[in-house]
Amino acid sequence: MTKTSREQANNEAARDAEDPILQWVTFQLAEETYGINVMQVQEVLRYSEIAPVPGAPEYVIGIINLRGNVVTVIDTRARFGLEPAAVSDSTRIVIIESDQQVIGILVDSVAEVVYLRSSDIDSAPNVGTEESARFIQGVSNRDNELLILVDLNKLLTDDEWDEVSQI
């Protein structure tokens, strides 16, 4: 190994340390592309029948049987204040784990996994709808397309917000 290539390698490593690469799973909702941290995604399922739970909060579509475990599926559209959409062939349930609970989120489609450096992510709270703004962790510009990064912890737990906004 030459000196320069070693230096380069070192530089790479150093850069990775201070500016880590994160992987994001992107999905579509209405016209927007959203991303969630790949570490929080357990699996992606095709749409299967979701059993509604009477008396459950509005944004909960129901429960599904995930290999013997009962998993709650939430309606991401309702959560983000979007119009409901019909189930299509590309509709997916993304099983995510956050704060020790496993939950499914229903999305229009799942696209790909993208690699982003921390420095590529901007904090821009004023995108998307008003409801979705509070679940947003940041945005990133990729090939002139805006990728909205979702903070799942807020998506799942920030229930007080709902109650406040309903008053």
Place this chain on the structure above:
Amino acid sequence: MSFDVDEDILQDFLIEAGEILEQLSGQLVELENDPDNSDLLNAIFRGFHTVKGGAGFLSLDALVDTCHGAENVFDTLRNGGRQVTPELMDVILQALDTINDQFAAVQAREDMTAADPELLAALEELSKPGDALPDTASTEPEAEAEAPAPEPEQEQAPSSAGGIDEMTDDEFESLLDELHGPATVAKPEPAAPTPSEPSPNSSDSDEMTDDEFEALLDELQGAKSAPAKTEPQPEPQPSASNDEMSDDEFEALLDALHGNDAPKPIAAKPEPKPEPKPEPKTESKPEPKPEPKQAPKAQPAPKAKAPSKKPSAAGRGAPPAETTVRVDTRRLDEIMNMVGELVLVRNRLLLLNSNTNDEELGKAIANLDVVTGDLQGSVMQTRMQPIRKVFGRFPRVVRDMARNLKKEITLELEGEDTDLDKNLVEALADPLVHLVRNSVDHGIEMPDVREKAGKPRTGLVKLSASQEGDHILLSIEDDGAGMDPEKLKNIAIGRGILDPENAARMSDEEAYNLIFAAGFSTKEVISDVSGRGVGMDVVKTKINQLNGSVRIESQLGKGTRLEIKVPLTLAILPTLMVRVGTQSFALPLASVSEIINMDTKLTNRVDGQLTMIVREKAIPLFYLNKWLNRTQPENFDPAAGHVVVVTLGTQYVGFVVDALVGQEEVVIKPLDRMLQGTPGMAGATITSDGGIALILDTPSLLKQYAKRYVNR
């Protein structure tokens, strides 16, 4: 207080000490009935001592202080410095309560409050030898030959903390603990009851105090072969040190030497050795006599055996404990869950096979059927615990209450070995305590009243458990005053819970059930024991939650009998599957009383509420479709479907469902955090065809959707 100590060590301590404390409460009550039982005294002393040791290591000072006080009292007691009196027991029990409180604080990772200084002072006072000092021998038969002289010295030692080797014994202990790790704390305490026999013969050693000797014997017999092998070596040291070493230190030393694995003896030796050395030979001779049986046996393989002691120490030192393993209940739940899955897969296979008629496949599936059934049974068995765990606390509860209320009460326990699901054992504890307190408080009369009524002065409360098919039957029986249905009705009318017309129509049994109504209390005056009228209400709810039922029988002047029926396990629930709209729902079968066809000719609207005549009784009728179906069907036919009649206590309610699917045993899956507490839903389950069904919780369903009916 800091918790920077290793979490594992803390956990170990919590488990060990928790068990010891649980035992202590039982032992203390036993002691009151059998005050001269030296084995028991020793066991209790040791219990406090062990907890203290562990707490000391974790720097839980408040806990150490209280345990230390209690321990000293028992040191005095077992040395015969005092007699067990009810007053002394009060103080001790109070101390135990304090320790329990402090322990609970540690468990909750909260700061614990120091013990009441008055209590500590009382303990201190009690730990000084009282009037009975000269006849020390009375509590300890073995002590007869011994000179009582050394004892006072020893009592001083722990309290003044003046170890001879310039070390306080706390320091010494924590040092030892540090050397050996926390597991050593669990010394073979329950084994203590055995040693009484051989000890008298052995008393010929006139240079050794009996405590030391006893401790030695306990170690030998209690811990059986494994620890015994170390015995021959340590003996010379302690015997020599009798006038220079407090017995606390001595015990700690012994524990350390025998209690555990290899590093200990080596580590512990250096300190005590210097002093004992001079005279070991002459003194140690008499001792071997009582022990030869065990000592030689154990000697051959001392080293190989050493490690085996550790598991047994973790299992609280009982000899057979080596065959047991401590398993986190969460893991058991996981296994249970997986077995549940297996059962579901089996069900699905059975269903599939019924369509194919392949003989080979049929055989294999039949085999699988048997094996999964067995597996399910075995796993279920691992979750079973004897109900003794709950019953164990009652002697104390009854004793305390009887003393407070100045009543005379005997408590009889029956069927303590009845096994039931661990979760049930825990869930039943509170309701049972409540019911027993009620029996003692409301049921049993004052001794004078009883005498006048021609009954023995001492009342009897009998608690029994037995298995009846797939149910557990618990009963609480007293021979007290019994309940007067008319009086109950009048009170209920007075409280506005009941109107006079309804009261007149009520059967006696329904009247007894009034005590479960919210806001009902038969005692005019609120005592500190019971009488607030919230208790029975809660008891009933709790038992209903467990899919259980309560029945009351009472005879005025003769007594009352309460019967609680709960399922064997909470993990598997027999249900009736019904269909509402397109969805399946499961109704707990225990509450379903009958199923009838919907017939609009039998329905009426009474006061705005749809009712149906079932067996000449009008029961309220509800369409589940209106409650549970998000998309209301357009052509709704009120005459279609079936009525499932469900019992709620003594009441009946009818639910109209679209179709009946059948009876199915289901594994309850709790709902996610997000859906927990959804009204009317007890959980979900996977049906045999892989779909999902929600399990309905009838009381909460009615509360949510039929408010008007429930309020009435």
